[in-house]
Amino acid sequence: MLSHPRLSVCSGGVERTGRSSALSANTCFSSNPQERDLRCILFSIAMAHDGMDNGKVKVLNPHLASLQEDVLYHLGMSNTTHDLPEMFGDVKFVCVGGSMGRMKAFAEFLRGELGLPRDEESQRNLCEGTDRYAMYKVGPVLSINHGMGVPSMSILLHELFKLLYHAGSRNVLIIRIGTSGGIGLEPGTVVVSHAAVNYKFEALFEQPILGRLVSRPTQMDETLAQELLECSKQFAEDFPTILGDTLCTNDFYEGQGRLDGAICKYTAAEKLNYLKHAYAAGVRNIEMESSVFAAMSNECGLRAAVVCTTLLNRLEGDQISSSHAVLSDYQLRPQRIIAYYIKCKLRKTQCLKV
């Protein structure tokens, strides 16, 4: 595994004290005006946050202190082979989504939206020692794929939160941008999740630990959800965005009541009945990662949001058969909202009314 040079535009301004890092006043010195502007804004945000609280990403594991080396196996890094504070100390936003290709494209899209220069480093996969995940860094933003399903998301979050902890990152927001099936919505509608719910429509994530089931809450951060809804108004003429509960399942076919899997032992009427019950309970879309994402972010004190586009209306069908061009447009919608939100936060414009 290789040690990576620092990739962020804010690289000049990181002061390290042991394993913590913070942006400092010399952050603002740079020959590139865009870069300097972004650095100064980041410095202000960091200072404002630090004034309120420490804001450091938490781990809830006393055993970590006794590890001589912490190997983040599925990320292909460790805290001794990589200078994590140098590489990630300035991270303020983490965006995650299922597909490697989509998260690489998002990093590139965001780079353009933030007006940052296109360089080799921003296009480099930081998980180059493994093919389990791919990670890109654009200024203070990480863009990472999480694969499909709760277990794949869970592995990523354990190692990502440890990475941010070792890096001393502070006041980090984490946002999942993904695809989903909608319920009772026009395809292409974007859903900002209010909570991730299980198959009984409860806002809980159940996890077996040492032979016992442990339940954790899966409410999303309300303020962040409202801010994102506010941002989505910029795109109201192009597509609708709503707030709703998100059903998180462990299977795409039987688990979501589809009629088109290799196994299906229920009728179309039974399927529709379940989906209508879901709708009545407040569910507006279905995907496969939000429950553990909410539960773990809540535990570790990261503000979290899930913003998913809907590829179809499940009350009308199961197959995703729209054209490539239509699906590409749908998939871009959450990215546009999130890029706009990050831009607003970084530029401290007054576009956020909430």
Place this chain on the structure above:
Amino acid sequence: MLSHPRLSVCSGGVERTGRSSALSANTCFSSNPQERDLRCILFSIAMAHDGMDNGKVKVLNPHLASLQEDVLYHLGMSNTTHDLPEMFGDVKFVCVGGSMGRMKAFAEFLRGELGLPRDEESQRNLCEGTDRYAMYKVGPVLSINHGMGVPSMSILLHELFKLLYHAGSRNVLIIRIGTSGGIGLEPGTVVVSHAAVNYKFEALFEQPILGRLVSRPTQMDETLAQELLECSKQFAEDFPTILGDTLCTNDFYEGQGRLDGAICKYTAAEKLNYLKHAYAAGVRNIEMESSVFAAMSNECGLRAAVVCTTLLNRLEGDQISSSHAVLSDYQLRPQRIIAYYIKCKLRKTQCLKV
């Protein structure tokens, strides 16, 4: 999505009747002696199987018959855009494993072991329209990655079984070759699974369907497991192989009792106690996909096996910190057994005593 030409060495010998296909006598004509040999053997096997029973891969879904098109969304194929009988009608073995890179490497390794020519087609990713999965075809063998965790495996199997059904494939064996944590075993020991068990050590897979939990059995095919154990004796001087139960979890850290995740609220003693209970119940390794793999293969009538190497002994630690070279050697071990098994089956040598 593109239509793929047939890639198999057996391409000359497929007769199509509607959507079913079978190897025929002209299978045996080829200018390449190795290819001819392999074709003739495949023809004999197919005939022998067909004499006993139909052997066709089943789907358990009456709704599929009413679909005009079946889009295998995560494989980037459909039964109208791709000639599935032509592409996959001759498949006899499907090997699945977590990582894209490893399954590409396995396809290449197998090609060498089977003495097949190295051509562009055998190195081509058949899921080229998506980055969710990667699939390679080497003669009558598919090598596909399934990602990490039960949900990712489940999506693959639904679409793979439908693919094989549409292709009219017969007498297909499916084998997962993977990595795992061992319990009470020397690292590098290979475990052939007797059954996949849940966190209570029951051989069951629980799946929520339309609001209710449905349980399915997760015993592996006993004859196949014994055949693979027999094959493993070829490598007894290099590494040990044993039969044991496999604990399938939905999480790599807390779900497997690790002390090195971002969250850990139990003691080292509590962890050890759980792992020792697992050992006493017959569990010899822990991974994250075998339960749904066994349950779905059983449902659809495919004989299935799980063969995993162990990367560490979980009674002694949690971190995977062996060198890259050591881990690479460990990961190759199940591949060597499976390649030998497939070679034996295809060449009808007398190396299998069971």
